[in-house]
Amino acid sequence: MRILVIEDEAKTAKFLKKGLNESGFAVEVSGDGLDGLHLALEMEFDLVILDVMIPSLDGWQVLTRLRQAGRRTPVLFLTARDAVHERVRGLELGADDYLVKPFAFSEVLARVRSLLRRAPQRPQEIIRMADLEIDLLRQRVTRAGQRLDLTFKEFLLLSLLAHHAGEVLSRTLIAEAVWDMNFDSDTNVVDVNVRRLRSKVDDPFPEKLIHTVRGAGYVMESD
Amino acid sequence: MSWNLTSSVAPVSRLWRTLAFRLTAGYALAGLFLVFLATASLYLLTVAEMERSTRLFIDDKLHVLRTMLRERPSDGDALREEVELESAARRYEQFYIRLLDEQNEPLLTTPGMAEQLDLEQLATQTGIRPGRTVRMKGRHGQAFRVTTATAPVGSPPTQTDTIQVAIDVSQQEEFLQRYRLWFFGILLSTFAIFPLVGYQIARHGIRPVEDMAATARRISSTNLRERILPDGYPFELASLASTFNAMLDRLEDSFERISRFSADIAHDLRTPVNNIRGEAEVGLARARTTTEYRDVIESCLEEAVRLSDLIGNLLFLARAESPLAHLRREPVDVVELLGGMREYYEASAAEAGISLTTNASPAPVIAELDRTLVQRAVSNLVSNAVAHTLPGGSVVLAANAEPSAVRIEVSDTGVGIPPEALPRVFDRFFRLDTSRSQASGGTGLGLAIVQSIMLLHGGKVEIASQLGQGTRVTLHMPIAEQGHAAAVPDHHMTKT
Numbered sequence: 001m002r003i004l005v006i007e008d009e010a011k012t013a014k015f016l017k018k019g020l021n022e023s024g025f026a027v028e029v030s031g032d033g034l035d036g037l038h039l040a041l042e043m044e045f046d047l048v049i050l051d052v053m054i055p056s057l058d059g060w061q062v063l064t065r066l067r068q069a070g071r072r073t074p075v076l077f078l079t080a081r082d083a084v085h086e087r088v089r090g091l092e093l094g095a096d097d098y099l100v101k102p103f104a105f106s107e108v109l110a111r112v113r114s115l116l117r118r119a120p121q122r123p124q125e126i127i128r129m130a131d132l133e134i135d136l137l138r139q140r141v142t143r144a145g146q147r148l149d150l151t152f153k154e155f156l157l158l159s160l161l162a163h164h165a166g167e168v169l170s171r172t173l174i175a176e177a178v179w180d181m182n183f184d185s186d187t188n189v190v191d192v193n194v195r196r197l198r199s200k201v202d203d204p205f206p207e208k209l210i211h212t213v214r215g216a217g218y219v220m221e222s223d
Numbered sequence: 224m225s226w227n228l229t230s231s232v233a234p235v236s237r238l239w240r241t242l243a244f245r246l247t248a249g250y251a252l253a254g255l256f257l258v259f260l261a262t263a264s265l266y267l268l269t270v271a272e273m274e275r276s277t278r279l280f281i282d283d284k285l286h287v288l289r290t291m292l293r294e295r296p297s298d299g300d301a302l303r304e305e306v307e308l309e310s311a312a313r314r315y316e317q318f319y320i321r322l323l324d325e326q327n328e329p330l331l332t333t334p335g336m337a338e339q340l341d342l343e344q345l346a347t348q349t350g351i352r353p354g355r356t357v358r359m360k361g362r363h364g365q366a367f368r369v370t371t372a373t374a375p376v377g378s379p380p381t382q383t384d385t386i387q388v389a390i391d392v393s394q395q396e397e398f399l400q401r402y403r404l405w406f407f408g409i410l411l412s413t414f415a416i417f418p419l420v421g422y423q424i425a426r427h428g429i430r431p432v433e434d435m436a437a438t439a440r441r442i443s444s445t446n447l448r449e450r451i452l453p454d455g456y457p458f459e460l461a462s463l464a465s466t467f468n469a470m471l472d473r474l475e476d477s478f479e480r481i482s483r484f485s486a487d488i489a490h491d492l493r494t495p496v497n498n499i500r501g502e503a504e505v506g507l508a509r510a511r512t513t514t515e516y517r518d519v520i521e522s523c524l525e526e527a528v529r530l531s532d533l534i535g536n537l538l539f540l541a542r543a544e545s546p547l548a549h550l551r552r553e554p555v556d557v558v559e560l561l562g563g564m565r566e567y568y569e570a571s572a573a574e575a576g577i578s579l580t581t582n583a584s585p586a587p588v589i590a591e592l593d594r595t596l597v598q599r600a601v602s603n604l605v606s607n608a609v610a611h612t613l614p615g616g617s618v619v620l621a622a623n624a625e626p627s628a629v630r631i632e633v634s635d636t637g638v639g640i641p642p643e644a645l646p647r648v649f650d651r652f653f654r655l656d657t658s659r660s661q662a663s664g665g666t667g668l669g670l671a672i673v674q675s676i677m678l679l680h681g682g683k684v685e686i687a688s689q690l691g692q693g694t695r696v697t698l699h700m701p702i703a704e705q706g707h708a709a710a711v712p713d714h715h716m717t718k719t
Contacts, residue, residue, distance in 0.1 A: 183602075
């Protein structure tokens with residue numbers, strides 16, 4: 001999958017390219033609005049990551065011209081200001097999603113993946129990882145054949161982590177997905193809940209599945 | 224000569240701009256006008272009165288003579304006495320009478336009349352308008368009032384005589400002249416005294432204002448402690464002084480908060496930046512193992528996240544204060560919102576050994592609110608409550624619908640807030656226990672954010688606390704609300 005990053009701040013562009021490359025995407029970088037627009041029109045991309053404040057043509061103009069040229073390429077907006085009217089303007093002009101700086105890279109990755117997930121995934125009924133088995137329909141979790149006694153929220157949390165196996169999920173994203181807290185809340189709460197989940201899912205077993213990524217969040221994977 | 228003109232006009236216009244000059248000019252003009260009016264009207268009244276009495280006197284004489292001529296024309300002695308002797312007996316306001324027959328031959332004349340008056344002139348001047356009193360100058364320049372009248376002689380009349388009467392009014396004239404002198408003297412002294420007195424009064428009245436101006440001049444952002452002492456001022460100015468002082472109190476308070484706020488921002492930004500810098504420097508100082516590098520990078524990331532959260536909160540506060548800020552209102556069931564909040568914090572509370580319960584009415588409490596913002600406000604309160612309550616304590620979330628407002632209450636049995644700290648808990652970066660709060664990751668912005676969210680909703684936040692007993696925070700939000708434009712900073716501190 002090919003991604004075009006239009007961003008003039010060199011360090012930001014660099015870490016986006018590196019991070020996305022390592023996650024399996026081919027990345028082109030442009031530090032200029034006109035140049036970026038030209039690239040977007042000349043070549044085929046699956047996604048454009050577009051900063052608002054860029055030289056020669058600003059993000060709004062690039063987006064407008066891209067849509068005028070009939071390109072439906074999904075666009076992820078990066079903005080330094082999260083004023084509501086800016087978001088609304090971006091979405092009205094045809095952006096598909098936006099991120100406010102400063103953002104976590106894991107957040108970028110999550111948004112990119114969700115934008116590129118074109119076809120709705122077939123709902124899984126059972127997620128398996130190592131000796132863990134999550135039955136999504138019956139809301140039952142077993143590990144090594146033992147039934148685990150989880151609360152509803154613990155079940156949601158485990159399903160979320162398992163569903164995004166291998167992806168680092170930030171505390172904010174977890175709070176949003178499981179508890180519907182759509183703001184940077186007291187993230188210690190997420191830590192406490194993950195700790196309690198681990199005490200049931202991981203502690204009694206030799207292989208640990210839920211891992212802490214310091215400063216970033218949590219990831220679930222089997223070694 | 225034009226320079227002369229402008230140089231004399233400019234100071235006047237400059238003077239006119241001073242209050243003292245205007246007041247003085249006003250006093251002086253008003254005083255002069257009043258004195259002039261009083262003196263002039265008295266003068267005119269006196270003149271009129273004197274003329275009237277002269278006129279009456281003459282009329283009286285004429286009446287007597289006419290009666291005598293009509294009733295007893297042959298009684299020459301009586302006439303002579305009336306014409307010649309009575310006048311001679313007077314020392315002041317002497318009068319002269321001449322009686323003429325139809326041929327204008329003098330019959331009787333007051334002695335000395337010809338010496339005092341030019342009789343020809345008298346005849347011509349009064350002859351034009353008989354019966355009218357006219358002014359005339361005597362031979363020695365004295366002022367006279369003269370008149371000529373006809374008198375029928377005998378009854379029925381056999382002939383018509385002419386009576387000429389002249390009265391010397393030079394004494395009246397002298398009196399009036401003295402009066403005029405006095406008049407001008409009074410006006411002149413008024414002209415000199417009024418401006419002086421007026422200027423003194425004006426200066427005295429303006430002095431407090433000048434004092435205030437001097438105080439105001441001494442005030443700057445670094446010196447906000449100056450106050451006007453309100454004693455000794457007249458009532459109107461005392462209220463101005465106290466208004467001014469109250470304004471200074473508010474300014475000083477805001478300045479203090481702002482400077483404390485800036486200092487706190489600097490400190491809170493510096494700590495994580497310092498950590499990142501130090502760890503990166505030390506990490507790069509010599510070759511290390513991958514694990515060590517990893518540790519450094521992870522620690523830097525943690526600090527960056529802390530910075531990012533802090534900036535996010537500061538931006539939130541700044542945006543909430545902007546007049547462009549607006550809410551995305553939607554119908555929110557407050558009871559359900561509190562239920563979600565309880566679920567979110569349940570695990571944390573359980574770990575801390577605290578009971579976390581909701582105590583809301585079973586029926587939904589629905590209001591048009593910005594769900595995310597209200598969630599955020601309540602979340603900050605619950606987070607504080609859980610953090611400051613000891614094991615075994617409890618935290619209760621309650622919601623009430625009043626006719627015009629929704630009330631959300633978060634109460635705990637925690638450590639409480641000292642009364643002296645209560646007024647400052649909504650200040651940005653205010654922390655009760657600096658070291659502990661920082662260690663636990665709090666930014667000290669939680670309650671400031673709660674307050675700004677309430678202001679955006681046109682509501683208010685109240686906090687009541689007792690040391691060692693617990694704290695209760697109440698959020699009030701009006702249900703029907705036009706916007707946050709009418710919101711005023713209004714938080715009340717009460718002690719229970």
